Amino acid sequence: MTTASEAPAIGLTHGGSEDTGLGHRGPESKSIVVPYGFWLFVLSDMVLFSALFASYATLAHATDGGPISNQLFDRNLVAIETIALLVSSFVCGLAMIAAKRANMIWTQGWLLVTGLLGFVFLSIELFEFAKMIGEGAGPQRSAFLSAFFTLVGCHGAHVTCGLLWIGTMMAQIWAKGFQPHIMRRLLCLSVFWHALDIIWVAIFTIVYLIGTLP
Amino acid sequence: MTERETELLNVPPGAPHSNILSETGSYIIGLALALILTGVSFWVASTSVLWGPGVAVGLVVLAIAQMGVHLVFFLHITSGPDNTNNVLALAFGVLIVFLVMIGTIWIMAHMNANMGMSPELTNLQMQH
Secondary structure, three states: OOOHHOOOOOOOOOOOOOOOOOOOOOOOOOOHHHHHHHHHHHHHHHHHHHHHHHHHHHHOOOOOOOOOHHHHHHHHHHHHHHHHHHHHHHHHHHHHHHHHHHHHHHHHHHHHHHHHHHHHHHHHHHHHHHHHOOOOOOOOHHHHHHHHHHHHHHHHHHHHHHHHHHHHHHHHHHHHOOOOHHHHHHHHHHHHHHHHHHHHHHHHHHHHHHHHHO | HHHHHHHHHOOOOOOOOOOOHHHHHHHHHHHHHHHHHHHHHHHOOOOOOOHHHHHHHHHHHHHHHHHHHHHHHHOOOEEEEHHHHHHHHHHHHHHHHHHHHHHHHHHHHHHHHHHOHHHHOOOOOOOO
């Protein structure tokens, strides 16, 4: 490791004591680069969701004489879903703290609670979907319902992937311990899980609360 | 420059803070704030005390506030120099999200208003 003052004063580096972030220290370690790359993925995922939100907002009143949002959505169920996912996100943070201290029992325990709460969320969502489709309010009924099932279903699919990922990480931690590459994956998982909660905040506000205003 | 200083120059997003009190505290504060904001959101949407047309705007503001809480207390995005890269990426993401959402809603609303189409068509209803 060269000191800052010995850094070559050519090309893009300024030399001297100022760190320009332009690479004279060499690349960052994997423990920085990998989660940062995953952070970029999560942000692009949010861009994807913004397109689904935009189409939902455009089509929200295109009900084709079918059921409107006021008749379909149950705020109590949404409240339970919201709490489940929020607490799940919180517990995921606790799992990260336990993992940082290489505490196997607490890490596995908190990850299990995270996954169970995510499962509660997903079950309620699927119950709601099944109920709506049973009432003839499926995605083919109107443009509004197509947009609704695409947006909320896409979030549900993400949660499903997250649940599979949580299970995989529990198995990997159990089998391989708290090695650096396992910790990187765990950090990416927590970023993913927190991001899903952020997207859910937008969904319950725009779709369920604003959609059911009197 | 020592190894330790090098490590401090960047942190990955979502990494817990350095000591157990402050990191657990961060999650607990975040959970409490998020619960409060969620509760206020559901209350605002249910009550008839507030001025009707303002409720939707208030709900959006509450949602953005809660997203901020999640970013700061769960994902640990801070304004510190070790977080510059994370913040810049986030700022770009937010820019694109707002361009896509506000741009779409704006254009579609004006198209509906200006094209002079019948209500059935402007409503984008599916025709059988």
